[in-house]
Amino acid sequence: MDRSLLRQLAALLGTSMALGAVRLGVSELPWVADPPAETSSCGDPSGGAPRAIERITVARAREFLGRPGVTFVDARPRGEYDLSHIPGAFSLPADDAADLLEVSSVPITPEDLVITYCDGGACERSEYLGMLLEDRDTCRDAYVLDGGWRAWLAAGSPTTTPDTTAGAQAP
Amino acid sequence: VTRLRIWLPWLARWAVAATFAAAAVPKLLEPVAFAADLQGFRAFPHWSINALAATVPILELVAAAAYLHPRTRRAGTWLLGALLGAFIILLASAVLRGIDVACGCFGQDPTARAAGWPEIFRDAALWAAVMLGARRGTPRADAARLPRRSEAC
Numbered sequence: 001m002d003r004s005l006l007r008q009l010a011a012l013l014g015t016s017m018a019l020g021a022v023r024l025g026v027s028e029l030p031w032v033a034d035p036p037a038e039t040s041s042c043g044d045p046s047g048g049a050p051r052a053i054e055r056i057t058v059a060r061a062r063e064f065l066g067r068p069g070v071t072f073v074d075a076r077p078r079g080e081y082d083l084s085h086i087p088g089a090f091s092l093p094a095d096d097a098a099d100l101l102e103v104s105s106v107p108i109t110p111e112d113l114v115i116t117y118c119d120g121g122a123c124e125r126s127e128y129l130g131m132l133l134e135d136r137d138t139c140r141d142a143y144v145l146d147g148g149w150r151a152w153l154a155a156g157s158p159t160t161t162p163d164t165t166a167g168a169q170a171p
Numbered sequence: 172v173t174r175l176r177i178w179l180p181w182l183a184r185w186a187v188a189a190t191f192a193a194a195a196v197p198k199l200l201e202p203v204a205f206a207a208d209l210q211g212f213r214a215f216p217h218w219s220i221n222a223l224a225a226t227v228p229i230l231e232l233v234a235a236a237a238y239l240h241p242r243t244r245r246a247g248t249w250l251l252g253a254l255l256g257a258f259i260i261l262l263a264s265a266v267l268r269g270i271d272v273a274c275g276c277f278g279q280d281p282t283a284r285a286a287g288w289p290e291i292f293r294d295a296a297l298w299a300a301v302m303l304g305a306r307r308g309t310p311r312a313d314a315a316r317l318p319r320r321s322e323a324c
Contacts, residue, residue: 008246016233020226023202055211057273057285146211146273147204
């Protein structure tokens with residue numbers, strides 16, 4: 001590798017990093033989630049390190065729709081859930097989830113697979129809800145729907161409103 | 172065959188550059204979604220995710236532009252090759268660890284299935300195209316070296 005190539009590589013990398021730094025400063029990106037060590041106190045059954053909430057794609061989540069033992073949980077505010085939601089999902093707004101889980105019997109068994117979703121973007125609310133559910137009393141499998149409600153809608157996936165569904169439940 | 176040897180690298184260069192531009196623009200427009208995709212791979216320290224989400228799409232554009240220009244083509248080839256190598260390693264590690272995460276290679280695609288071997292093979296093919304396009308010569312420059320039709324006949 002000759003010097004001119006190294007100079008060019010340094011210039012290109014430097015330019016990219018400088019522009020990236022400017023982009024980072026201008027857009028003020030929100031942090032996508034808490035550091036893994038703080039995201040969940042739910043440990044690996046094998047005694048390993050704490051694990052973060054896994055993500056699941058819309059296409060994969062659709063395969064689970066309507067299956068017994070799989071529960072969709074809507075982390076958005078109740079008003080948004082009332083407008084429309086994933087069929088069979090029940091509302092557990094992330095802002096109130098800690099209290100609701102304390103006082104109510106959420107119809108999820110420890111064996112259930114739970115898929116949480118929020119409005120979209122970085123989905124911190126559904127990650128938080130997934131953590132709460134995993135930590136509640138047992139380490140059930142909780143997943144965060146990648147892209148959230150907006151991705152679900154964009155994929156043309158089925159939706160429903162409380163008026164048209166019998167399966168939707170609320171705490 | 173001679174014309175193909177001249178035009179193929181040129182076509183490969185533009186196809187590669189267009190592919191990288193198409194991959195970079197959605198990530199530049201939706202940095203938070205790209206950051207979430209990166210986080211989904213569970214391969215990066217938390218502090219680095221935003222920096223990567225902001226820098227990688229710009230690096231893709233800069234490398235693609237450098238790859239098109241004859242004076243900076245070698246550096247562009249190195250950068251694109253390194254980027255694709257990193258993507259392949261990242262995807263392969265996700266597949267081997269059984270992580271269900273969308274590729275996010277061309278921005279957020281709600282209908283995308285979990286990243287798998289097809290994406291790895293696609294990146295490997297793109298890497299081969301990068302190497303093909305790195306071959307010297309442009310149609311205009313190399314056409315001058317071709318024997319004229321009257322001479323050839």
